[in-house]
Amino acid sequence: MMVSADYIKEVILAGLPCDYIDVQGDDGTHFNAVIVSAEFSGRNRVQRHQLVYQALGDRMRAEIHALGMKTLSPEEWAQQQG
Template sequence: MAMDAGTLESMIKDAFPDARVSIDDMVGDGNHYAANIVAEAFRGKTRVQQHQMVYAALKGKMGGDLHALALQTRAPE
């Protein structure tokens, strides 16, 4: 099962409404994405905590509908 980029972006934006999000389908199969997310919610959090926040926003889709997600996360400058 695959997830389209629009759904992935919507789930992230639902959790982080102020976020700037860019999604890249790395191999064109709807299962391998790279996401760059800039959100104020990440300020003061470690990279691991930021990624955990994104995984929580995906509500269990990671490892099921979504096979691989390379994350770049940070707070705005």
């Protein structure tokens, strides 16, 4: 089953409060996401990715082959935006 970047975005938003999210990918199985969430504050990269995987649930195994993630707290995002 092919899924869209918009679908992935909706699923993540349904399970994780995000200040900003952008999901890219047009082949239906490989995606890249930039996710900004206050939930990431004080957590390391592995913990942040686990939160996203929890939001995606079984879709990570069944529908999404690869998801590259850049996970940032709102403070880190603000610094990057300069």
